Amino acid sequence: MVQKLERLKESPSQTAGPYVHIGATPNWVEITGVWKEDLGLVLVGPGAKGDRIVVKGHIFDGSGTPLKDALVEIWQADWQGLHNSPQERRGKADPHFTGWGRQPTDGVTGEFKFETIKPGRVPYRDGRLMAPHITFWIVARGINIGLHTRMYFGDEEAANAECPVLARIEHKVRISTLIASRSEENSIPTYTFDIHLQGEKETVFFDI
Amino acid sequence: MSDQGSFYQRDRNWHPPALTPQYKTSILRSPQYPLLSLENTISEMTGPVFGHNTLGPLDNDLIRNFAKTGDPIGQRIVVYGRVLDENARPVPGALVEFWQANAGGRYRHKKETYLAAIDPNFGGCGRTITDEEGRYWFRTIKPGAYPWPNGINDWRPAHIHFSIFGQAFAQRLITQMYFEGDPMIWHCPIVSTIPDRQAVEQLIAALDRETTLPMDALAYKFDIVLRGRRSTMFENRMEGN
Numbered sequence: 187m188v189q190k191l192e193r194l195k196e197s198p199s200q201t202a203g204p205y206v207h208i209g210a211t212p213n214w215v216e217i218t219g220v221w222k223e224d225l226g227l228v229l230v231g232p233g234a235k236g237d238r239i240v241v242k243g244h245i246f247d248g249s250g251t252p253l254k255d256a257l258v259e260i261w262q263a264d265w266q267g268l269h270n271s272p273q274e275r276r277g278k279a280d281p282h283f284t285g286w287g288r289q290p291t292d293g294v295t296g297e298f299k300f301e302t303i304k305p306g307r308v309p310y311r312d313g314r315l316m317a318p319h320i321t322f323w324i325v326a327r328g329i330n331i332g333l334h335t336r337m338y339f340g341d342e343e344a345a346n347a348e349c350p351v352l353a354r355i356e357h358k359v360r361i362s363t364l365i366a367s368r369s370e371e372n373s374i375p376t377y378t379f380d381i382h383l384q385g386e387k388e389t390v391f392f393d394i
Numbered sequence: 395m396s397d398q399g400s401f402y403q404r405d406r407n408w409h410p411p412a413l414t415p416q417y418k419t420s421i422l423r424s425p426q427y428p429l430l431s432l433e434n435t436i437s438e439m440t441g442p443v444f445g446h447n448t449l450g451p452l453d454n455d456l457i458r459n460f461a462k463t464g465d466p467i468g469q470r471i472v473v474y475g476r477v478l479d480e481n482a483r484p485v486p487g488a489l490v491e492f493w494q495a496n497a498g499g500r501y502r503h504k505k506e507t508y509l510a511a512i513d514p515n516f517g518g519c520g521r522t523i524t525d526e527e528g529r530y531w532f533r534t535i536k537p538g539a540y541p542w543p544n545g546i547n548d549w550r551p552a553h554i555h556f557s558i559f560g561q562a563f564a565q566r567l568i569t570q571m572y573f574e575g576d577p578m579i580w581h582c583p584i585v586s587t588i589p590d591r592q593a594v595e596q597l598i599a600a601l602d603r604e605t606t607l608p609m610d611a612l613a614y615k616f617d618i619v620l621r622g623r624r625s626t627m628f629e630n631r632m633e634g635n
């Protein structure tokens with residue numbers, strides 16, 4: 187016998203199931219009066235600094251059908267590259283920007299949509315700057331453990347080219363699966379980030 | 395809080411794999427390429443926190459938080475436990491959200507088609523935040539088992555869904571709690587996505603006779619473990635700190 191390490195195992199994941207919205211966004215599924223407002227709807231306060239943007243997209247399964255029962259969460263830095271989190275040790279983030287958002291995919295169209303701020307750059311472990319990005323976490327029926335990915339910005343070509351995380355992707359053709367294309371809608375910069383769970387365009391997912 | 399290092403790598407043999415054909419929906423929703431292993435960066439080692447002012451007074455009481463004309467039908471229970479990390483340290487301030495079917499196994503959801511009755515007094519959602527010692531508790535009714543479209547006769551064992559926010563986005567977790575002694579656990583295609591029997595047992599709450607509310611509610615203990623962090627003793631500080 188050797189000494190014990192006294193560690194625990196992480197609780198195993200289970201699918202969020204088709205009714206994740208009951209717990210995550212109850213007002214959205216007409217369970218009203220339990221709490222005032224679903225969490226994560228609003229990231230940007232009136233006093234928030236930085237460029238306001240919209241991020242939207244669909245999540246497609248292996249047949250190309252959009253998921254209409256998924257839940258999407260995003261987490262990101264503020265305009266300066268700081269996170270609104272006690273774990274952020276580099277400075278104080280904009281208090282008017284939460285950095286965390288939660289949205290269901292639409293029950294009819296499958297679209298998700300966030301109104302947020304374009305994030306600043308965050309350093310990688312060795313101090314080199316990563317390109318601006320938004321961290322995504324996706325759960326749904328049929329997804330046994332939440333999927334982590336990142337959205338990068340199509341109009342940040344120079345930063346993307348030197349991002350140490352994008353550089354880790356061996357199959358260069360797959361880098362494009364993480365890059366959202368920019369358009370203007372109602373004169374707000376709008377980034378479309380479509381996520382493919384499988385198939386030729388399968389999005390790069392991370393084991394973080 | 396002291397400086398802490400990156401999170402232990404997730405044990406992907408303890409968690410269910412993405413592709414589990416007995417759970418049919420996973421077939422078209424499972425990534426087929428390997429995940430790209432990434433050392434934690436600041437983007438994942440940080441995460442949102444939720445203050446106690448997020449909560450209303452009935453948020454952890456599913457018996458009362460949707461009640462219209464009286465209490466919901468069903469077995470009254472208390473679920474309690476701790477949120478810990480893999481180093482067995484409590485995780486204070488964790489937001490724990492839960493949702494479930496009613497005593498008949500019916501969810502309050504517009505896409506739900508099971509014929510069991512809706513309970514007018516049961517919404518099925520609740521949430522709480524762990525205290526300084528990582529403890530949480532809530533009151534609810536025991537959910538019923540329900541059939542679901544997978545095989546022609548597949549049933550879910552009684553369960554409560556849990557979503558947990560620790561201190562970092564890397565710890566984000568959704569899982570389910572099952573009930574001690576339920577024989578249906580071992581027939582469920584979703585439970586069996588977890589390859590290891592001991593891992594399944596980690597999701598089975600224990601009936602706790604010493605914590606029951608006499609003449610009121612049974613008690614079940616359910617501890618949840620989130621990823622733990624490396625000690626920074628041997629780790630170089632990240633630059634940019």
Ligand SMILES: [Fe+3]
Nearest residue numbers: 203550553555
């Ligand atoms: Fe369920």
